[in-house]
Amino acid sequence: AQTVTQSQPEMSVQEAETVTLSCTYDTSESDYYLFWYKQPPSRQMILVIRQEAYKQQNATENRFSVNFQKAAKSFSLKISDSQLGDAAMYFCAYRSAGSGGSNYKLTFGKGTLLTVNP
């Protein structure tokens, strides 16, 4: 079974600075997807960014980018120019690429609580 590990329970960053959240995963599969979700105090889960394992290019969404190291099974999230609204719990998630309903479920890490200091 796949596992996702987020080794940083909490992180803090100064407003306008850059922060990197770590995520590692364990899998025997070669094709899969990785996601970062954000959960603000409202508790709603918001998709931040996604990465397809077969793509070597790192995904980027505005101020959010990832460093995907497939061999190392590492998938870190970089937030540039941090804003107060970025304060939230961030979850890394893994999904198999195979077809069939069971492969569409996500396995989540335990999350990293990000604090943004003004």
Added chain:
Amino acid sequence: SQTIHQWPATLVQPVGSPLSLECTVEGTSNPNLYWYRQAAGRGLQLLFYSVGIGQISSEVPQNLSASRHQVRQFILSSKKLLLSDSGFYLCAWSVLSGRVSPLHFGNGTRLTVT
């Protein structure tokens, strides 16, 4: 566009009482549906998922059950709640096929069992 509705938003129930949480998705045909639970200070644990009407898969043995009698509705139930059932319950959907299909979550239900 697709929307997902989950209710109630907050629920306080005594131990031993029944439970019924509803989740409805609009704007998509035959989605995969999921129930996750998030305990305090922990990640999300998948409870059930469904790929179609009457097709329910349970990930973790527990005091809960799920049902899907309509294409776009997913219900989480319990006959008798336990204190350990307290938590934040999230419903989610994804498309049935396609490559990068993320999960789209509802706003969640905070359940407190007293």
